[in-house]
Amino acid sequence: MDYLVVVAHPDDEVLGAGATIYKLAKQGHTVNVCIMSGEVKARNHRPKMTELNEDVNNSLNLLGVSKVIKGQFPNIELNTVPHLKLVQFIETAIEETKAEVVFTHHPADLNNDHLHTSLACQAAVRLFQRRPEVKQLKELLFMEVPSASEWGLNKAVNQFNPNTFIEVGKEAIEKKIEALSMYRGVMRPYPHPRSAEALRGLAAYRGGQAGMVYAESFESVFRRGF
Numbered sequence: 075m076d077y078l079v080v081v082a083h084p085d086d087e088v089l090g091a092g093a094t095i096y097k098l099a100k101q102g103h104t105v106n107v108c109i110m111s112g113e114v115k116a117r118n119h120r121p122k123m124t125e126l127n128e129d130v131n132n133s134l135n136l137l138g139v140s141k142v143i144k145g146q147f148p149n150i151e152l153n154t155v156p157h158l159k160l161v162q163f164i165e166t167a168i169e170e171t172k173a174e175v176v177f178t179h180h181p182a183d184l185n186n187d188h189l190h191t192s193l194a195c196q197a198a199v200r201l202f203q204r205r206p207e208v209k210q211l212k213e214l215l216f217m218e219v220p221s222a223s224e225w226g227l228n229k230a231v232n233q234f235n236p237n238t239f240i241e242v243g244k245e246a247i248e249k250k251i252e253a254l255s256m257y258r259g260v261m262r263p264y265p266h267p268r269s270a271e272a273l274r275g276l277a278a279y280r281g282g283q284a285g286m287v288y289a290e291s292f293e294s295v296f297r298r299g300f
């Protein structure tokens with residue numbers, strides 16, 4: 075199976091689906107990642123571009139990601155980019171990677187780039203309907219990104235509400251934490267949601283919700299064909 079994880083920023087893919095990526099890659103599936111904003115200027119600790127590229131490569135190699143597609147859309151300013159441009163970029167990534175299952179942000183996340191990535195991705199996954207030569211989509215899932223999803227304060231929209239639980243086990247959670255630590259300046263001390271303890275705790279909680287030993291949870295919003 076060919077999987078594609080579409081995220082706004084480097085590190086979102088690990089926060090949202092790092093353990094699942096590791097598990098799928100280990101099972102022999104192909105997992106690719108599309109990052110809309112490779113820019114670093116509005117990031118807190120501002121690593122240099124070469125450092126960020128290194129961090130992305132180290133982190134995603136550890137998880138077993140096959141290919142990373144990086145856009146240069148402006149960080150924390152995705153709302154200034156025409157929707158169509160974001161959609162077309164994701165469509166190209168879907169076509170190139172022959173993605174059958176796509177993971178992206180939940181549109182109620184606090185981070186505005188996550189919203190715009192999610193909206194563009196929802197439009198882009200329909201590509202196969204217009205272009206018969208494009209591999210047919212099997213599933214679209216929203217991820218939860220600790221420090222962004224739980225801060226979705228707009229109660230006028232539906233919040234992240236998981237209905238899909240992937241058991242990953244202790245090893246994959248530790249790989250997720252290790253992969254996230256390879257991004258300079260991302261991990262924080264507990265009780266920050268991007269701390270090792272909080273990430274383990276979330277995985278234990280999501281696992282417990284579904285009777286599983288550590289899980290990442292998702293919201294499946296479209297599913298067909300199997």
Ligand SMILES: [Zn+2]
Nearest residue numbers: 082083086185
């Ligand atoms: Zn992000």
